[in-house]
Amino acid sequence: MVREVGQGGSPALPRSADVAQMAGVSRKTVSRVFNDEPYVSADVRRRVLKAAEQLGYRLNNAARVLASGRTRSIGLVTLGIAGYGVASLRVSIERAIRDAGYTLRVVGTREGDQGDIASAVDSLLEQGVDGIVISEPVDEGEIALRVDVPVLFLGAPAVFATSRTVTSGVGSELLGRAATEHLLDLGHATVHHVAGPQRWYAAKDRLEGWRAALKERGKTAPPYIEGDWSAASGYAAGRELASDPTVTAVFASGDDMAIGVIHALREAGRRVPQDVSVVGFDDNPVYAFVAPPLTTVRQPFNAAAQEGVRLLVHAIERPDEDLPAASVPPVELIVRSSTAPPPPREQPTARPTA
Amino acid sequence: MVREVGQGGSPALPRSADVAQMAGVSRKTVSRVFNDEPYVSADVRRRVLKAAEQLGYRLNNAARVLASGRTRSIGLVTLGIAGYGVASLRVSIERAIRDAGYTLRVVGTREGDQGDIASAVDSLLEQGVDGIVISEPVDEGEIALRVDVPVLFLGAPAVFATSRTVTSGVGSELLGRAATEHLLDLGHATVHHVAGPQRWYAAKDRLEGWRAALKERGKTAPPYIEGDWSAASGYAAGRELASDPTVTAVFASGDDMAIGVIHALREAGRRVPQDVSVVGFDDNPVYAFVAPPLTTVRQPFNAAAQEGVRLLVHAIERPDEDLPAASVPPVELIVRSSTAPPPPREQPTARPTA
DNA sequence: CTGAAAGCGCTAACAC
């Protein structure tokens, strides 16, 4: 078969052999230049680059992957939703992957589809990736999967077994604690909680943090209300909470839900923060511009993503070494105006703080 | 070289030859089964599948791509930001691509990096894709690029030349018009505009729509204020607007900016909607739960993404046929409580509507 | 520092 050159149909793309010929070197040398390998004289390198430029040559990735066995690509399994938290984490992950010199393959899951994580991972494996990151997975029960590339679980425990597992939390428990403690420090007798869907590990962790903080101060956690992250679900929870005159402080597991809670509270005639304090979670910057500006907890999306990807890449490139220790990102509470001390008449018996 | 089988290191992965041998057929037949080609007897198909299952066989994508010349993959160039609009569109695109049977490669651009679109496209081409989606690009001036796969420009005109170009708007101009007309219909003498960054085509289109609507009613557009999509920039614009007693209606090019505008207006003692009406853009559902619930324009993210991807896939798979006509998604104005007729004292001379 | 030979695992085209 003769390669078409120009003429009729789409001209065949130039191959490394064409570049080699034009530059008067071997194909292997062209390969060296394009892989930034050492031991190529500056002069040869220049000639090769010039020839490639003229020919409009581009490395053929499929051939490279096939020959080398490495894809230089990382797969991301992500929830197909557009909320601020998920989207932010995702953007951070993508940037970290690109900065690490890997390309990105993405497959979104549809929340609720049982077994979707498994099929997403499977798809990625078939596409060819050197590592996988699972972002904020939802609990799907047992997942039977044989995976032989390193996997990073971000914001969740490992939900299936792999040869090399990396986890890097965003520290949801710590953050849930911080939110609750802030309210307690303000003098509230207890803190109510509007949780995220408990199928989410992130939601569970925040709830744990809330419980732990309460317990440490010798309080028992009141029943929590479970939302679905949406403002609408927060609103529904808020209506319920508003009917209970003893609630003076609520920690919502997401900013949007917090907004819904506040809306319901105010509709019911309860002032925020004078009558009841509300803290959110995520620090969507827009909520500095609502009334009242929302007190919230900032998630270290960037730090967690960078850290996680760093570890993942380490696991990919140095399979024999141990993983370096993960650092714990700092907790950041953003105090604005949706929280205040409880109203005087509801004040509990004075007790020493801590 | 002898292939390692089990024993020490990682056992070599099974190849189609292994499956073929086990099933007692040729490699080509295995290939047929895994590509859902016709002309394979049900019995043979079953045998092949069983053998593959037992061996844990998985198609090697790199080899497949190299041999077939088709990647079955679409590249997405996307802005690396987490706002509701961008993230929603993105989720819709991803779903549409997956539903069309393609895998997804993503490269994010960093807003502001001149020439970033070019390098993103280049990277995608090198990774190997059958088509490219450019989502909501920012104007980067001349982009010199030789691209020989079909390209879909979503929410923008084609920003560089390609062999096969597909565009599919989200209809920003129409939508900007709808927002403005709503305000005019309410009786406002004019409508002020807080625009998005004019490097964005989407921002420009909305501004055009605003201008056109005003012009049609014989009004001249007042100067607009340019924001950066953030609530903070909307807040700054709102302060400016608040100092002008003649403004009674403002159309903000994004929901977040609208929230900022409202916040500033109220701080300055102007009531919304009694004194001034505000409409946003995007329909982030959370803004149904702020005070006042925001009137906004819903973007047909899903429709635009599905339509666009459908056309792109058509261009990929039937290069000789003409592109089917794109349908125009319906305009949806979500009227809530941030808009009302102008205050009586500022009422302009009565004029017939339409 | 550079080159030659030998595949990587699959599909294309055609034969049977």
Added chain:
DNA sequence: GTGTTAGCGCTTTCAG
């Protein structure tokens, strides 16, 4: 319906 023969364009190994 199914098998055979050639590559796809690169990297690997090993010589020099």
